[in-house]
Amino acid sequence: MNKGENEVIDPGFVARLAGFLGFDEERVQHLFEKNYLAKNWGKHDYLFRFDKEISRIERGTVLYEKGDSFEVIMGFPKIRRAMVLDPTLKKHFNGLEKVAVEEKMNGYNVRVANVKGDIVAITRSGYVCPYTTERANVKLNLKFFDDFPNLVLYGEMVGPDNPYVPKEIYGIESVEFYIFDIREKNSGNPLPLSGKKKILEEYGFLQVESFGEFPLQTAAEEIAEIIRELGKIEHEGVVIKDPDMVLAPLKYTSSQSNCSDLRHAFMFYNEAGRDFMLSRIVREGFQTVEWNENEAEFEKRYMQLGESILNPLRESIRRVKNGQRLYEEVRIRVRNPRTATEFENYLKRLGVDAIFEPPQPAGNEYLINIKKVNKSTNDKTQAIWEGELW
Template sequence: MEYHRKLGLSEDAFEGVIEHAERASYDGTEYRHVPDYRRGVERGTVLFDGEVVRGFPKVPRTLVLAEGVPRQFDSPVAVEEKLDGYNVRVARIDGDVLAFSRGGLVCPYTTWFVERELDLDPLFDDYPDAAVCGEMVGPENPYTAHDYPDVDSLAFRAFDWRDRESGEPLDVRERRERYGEYGVPQTRLFGVYDPDDAAADLREIVDELDADDREGVVMKSLDGATQLKYTTSAANRGDLAYAFSLPFDYGQAFMFRRLIREAFQSIEWDESPEAARERARAVGEAIVLSMTESIERVADGEAVGERHTVRGDPDAIDALLDHFEEQGLTIDVEADDRADGERVVTFCKRVQSTNDKIRGYLDGQIVRE
């Protein structure tokens, strides 16, 4: 396969990429995916049955809206909602519609969901080279669960449209119009703003999202080529609570980045001493209370980990659990029921380091610092 031509690389450069690519298989077809950024090739890029599905580009972040937005953009900016879920790219290869994770793996459960809930064949008939990019959100989510009032179980929301081989994005306005024509649900568009004057409007949008416990915004140039993200305090606290519920499995860098976001937002928001102290209290509670809850669970003989509930076709759920085990994850099924003709499974992805260390410290193990 002349993958190097599809990726725009020389043969030597391609060899430098492919030696780091990982092998996987789906439904009898072996493929490769790139787990990290290599020589201009995005993380999650997939080489599947002679075709290329480019990885989704990394989106930079600003910590100060008033300065970061005009520095990143010199033309009107479209502001869309950033949702808390997991990133997928959907493409049709050799007649099969497949859903790829951010890291480039075919997720059998997401593929089943997309086939059942979204009729993408008309879109791919007209645009066979499209990569439908979006977020899977909702409480019954096998990767990142978060409640949204309009989602009972799991839902897809498109936020980008790219050429699956080149990775080139579609113009924001054209993308939203096309998805509307094909009935594909999309993330919210708050509006289009001048970058020099956007800070006040963005502050209002972020405050409203924060009050609703939502994640944040993604700002995009109208051609889709330049992007920038910003998250709410509620999202930062939620991430910290999650990380500190598994304190020995998430690195200090993960925690530090979110604390930095809180500090810079407090300064840009020009908070009063009382408001800054309230922010500090909320952050401290997110950190300490989540840790104490995990310690109590282990002390009570339970295992801590990432708990998720999924529902759907029994075969699709079996494929999901097999998919996790193939990745070396330890899965404990805690409930396996039927509801409205579907299988509903609650499982825990066990994180061994946190379980072992909490148990060791509870048993008197000495901490060496």
């Protein structure tokens, strides 16, 4: 079943699922008809994914039948953003003595879980990615999933062999999983930070960096200094957490991360949403005021911001004008070449136009370079050069 296609769902299944969710059967049937609730593909078609937030069930949540009931892997909870640190932290975490600060890494969100005996990697949207699943089975200590079948690893896939967000900045040779949360199936409740750390250390999992816990009253000043240092090495930012994980976390990013995002967005300007671009520019305005920057610091900021917008935009327009196609170059590393074929088919079903080059041996694995063609920006730019109005 391709993305966007409807499929007749067994009425008995609809009735069982409605009872489990506490919905009317008509409502569940409507979710299927609208593809707000849909099957995964191929051998994972027993996994159903929410393509839209429904009654506080996060988008990307997946569920499947287990025995006479269902088991649920909740989606990624929305992490709201602090635009200014001091008043926001004191308001949001009111009543806490301390907050914990962890690095927000620049990669791709993934959940890894034991699903009916298989270790699968589930994307933010709720798809089972064949490439990420293979990497998870190669990289992670699978004994964890035998010992804790009811727990799910929530993490970031980071490194240059990442077909979604390739980054060289972390000194990783290929790709690694950095865990930031462990959550329970069904409830989605997170383990407190102390419990998470203990388990991750026991099983040898990589963790996002912890910068420690800071008194709430002085946390803004400490976090601002951390952000400045992360910015110098082009890292993304931080997530600020309640150590007991009762209150929802907040995130805050560096100026360099905002500009890096904008460089990519304006290279493929017709694919990136306008809200994506605007929000990052607005963040820069708030940060320069909150940090009370002098004129020299402000000039450096707006020069960096302007460069991140105009330089990639100019380069993309030049390339199309000169008859070249715009594409994003990424690569993957697989143990089994069949995984690359499965991943190519997976991207096609997602509507991604990608050109896979022949596999190249790399030790006991294979490297495959991929060109992801950005058709919308290509077509729009070409049409403007041919006289189309904006």
